Amino acid sequence: MAVDRSSAHSDGLLRTKAIGALAPADRNLATALVLGTLRWQIRLDHELAPLLKRPNARLDAAVRVALRMGAFQLRFLDRVPAHAAIDESVELAKASGHRFAAGMVNAVLRRLAAARSQPDPPENTASELALAHSHPLWMVERWVSFYGLEAARAICRHGQAQPPPALRLAAPSVEAELVRAGVQLSPSELLTAARSVAAGDLAATAAFREGRVRFQDEGSQLIAEIAAGAGALSGRESLSILDACAAPGGKTLILAERNPRARIVACEANPQRAERLRDRLAAYAERVECRVADAAALTEDAAFDVALVDAPCSGTGTLGRNPEIRHRLALDDLPRQARRQLAILRAALRAIRPGGQVIYSTCSLEPEENEQVVASAAEAAGIRILSIWPHIAGLAATGALTPTASMRLQACPTPAGSLRLLPGTLGTDGFYVAALQRMA
DSSP states (O other), rough: HHHHSSSOOOOHTTTTHHTTSSOOOHHHHHHHHHHHHHHTTHHHHHHHHSSSTTTOOOOHHHHHHHHHHHHHHHHOOTTOHHHHHOOOOOHHHHTOGGGGGGGHHHHHEEEHHTTTTOOOOOOSSSSHHHHHOOOOOOHHHHHHHHHHHHHHHHHHHTTTSSOEEEEEESTTTTHHHHHHHOOOOOOOOBTTTTTEESSSSSGGGGHHHHHHHEEOOOHHHHHHHHHHHHHHHHTOOOOOEEEEOOTHHHHHHHHHHOOTTTTTEEEEHHHHHHHHHHHGGGTTTTTTEEEOOOOOGGGOSSSSEEEEEOOOOOOGGGTTTTTTHHHHHHHTTTHHHHHHHHHHHHHHHHHEEEEEEEEESSSSOOOOGGHHHHEEEEEEEEEEEEHHHHHHHHHHHHOOBOHHHHHHHHTSOOOTTTTEEOOOTTOOOOOEEEEEEEEE
8 A cells, every 4th residue: 555655665665674573474475465466466457347347437545455465366376265365355445444345345356266267368469468467568568679579578577576585795604604594595697796595584694684695686786796897997996986876875885895995975865865875884984975965966077987877767677676666657757767867977977087987777678768878978079888898807807707697698788788687587687787988
């Protein structure tokens, strides 16, 4: 309901103290119910509509959510008995103050349960794929156009699955500590410092509470590794680094860890998020300045050697973790996002010294936010787009990448030599990364 009536994000709501206080089994069920219902909402609504006496009737939000939650359990959770899913949804409708709707919820879900063994829908066209995997048609049509039907199918399937919790280890010794605590880990296909949780309660470990291991998608970690490695490519021993859009701080931590002698300025426009960022980076307070600042309004000129612009974006590469995005985003949001991204990127390019680099990234799959923004920035005199592959080679040479990562990443280039990670390709969310250089 919080997601339905506000701009709240499911991922943040599922990491609150109230959720953390639940027993592991209840915490896992809460996560499955919330994320699953949001992921399958479009298809659930499609299946529920003909079972209503008035398919076009406008239902109260609480009743609609109770119906969706019950339908999700009937359709996609094999271990929840049908009678339990129906009864709980009826009780939710009553508890919301809509007792008159309890009979309707009961009747509709019983009709759905009676017809629950249906063949999987076809996925041979964009419209079939969108309905089968519960994505907005306009998104899927674009992905088919840009990347082809097979890649679009992989993107949609990735968006419907719960990603394994990806971790960042502060040091190799942390892995043995977690194993002793009963947490089973799987190795990363990309990064030597990354792992994923196969089993166990990570939140109950001292390593997690003390910040020596943290949740962070491997693609997100890779972007920070590329930015951190850009300093090494500059050949300068004492670096100044700008993290233009730093919150929540996972990438900033990697910049600080990988560049122990660098001075880092981390910007965040929102004061509350900036305060949380400052707390998270407290261990590096002597050399990391957390600044409440709009990255698009930076006034520094030639003050930094490297800048990371992890730009705010539509987030269409993260629909598996943030399923509500698909219900909130509209096509006309993309040009607005792109104007903001271009303003931030241009400010960062002004802020680096001649010869310095800006690493630009988004978790978007949309060209308006990626290639088109970078191409527009490169139209300015003295700005050029660099190939990302020297950065990948540099990470391989330092051991930051696994032995097979460089080869696997070579399957993910853009025509301009940037990097695109499509969901479903390497086990990461979707990301775009480009390197730009200021020549003068």
